[in-house]
Amino acid sequence: MDTELTVSIDDPTPPYEQLRRQFHLLIGTGTLAPGTRLPPLRQLAGDLGLAVGTVARTYRELEAAGLVHSRRGAGTRVANPPARPNTTDSEARLRALVTGSVSQALALGATPELVRSIVEDALPAAGKRPNRNLTRPPRTATTTTPEGQ
Secondary structure, eight states: OOEEEEEOTTSSSOHHHHHHHHHHHHHHTTSSOTTOBOOOHHHHHHHHTOOHHHHHHHHHHHHHTTSEEEETTTEEEEOOOOOOOOHHHHHHHHHHHHHHHHHHHHHTTOOHHHHHHHHHHHTTTTTOOOOOSOSSOOEEEEEOOOTTO
């Protein structure tokens, strides 16, 4: 895995949830293919300056969602994709996700115009979130999977 993950201390979203969302996006878009090994808990926690328990919670939530599977000694790997839900279910989940995100943005004081602009910028960026008006740069980590794994 050679992907940049970020955690922003200025984001009101808890760090475990910021990571969970990024992994969910990377897995959902196929950037992380089935069988790809995620970084060990201690490595990712150290790279991002987080507690090991924070990363462990992220991995537990991903496993509960069926996105990864963990085995002692074998690490945590991206699971094979589940059967695709029907379009109605997908659309309902998408609407719930977007509605929740828009509500959070408005609660933070963003204007509807700013939210619309950010969403429009994010669409062609294929999942890369723009960082606007951050007072501090986010912490980042680039992780690499050992050869042959």
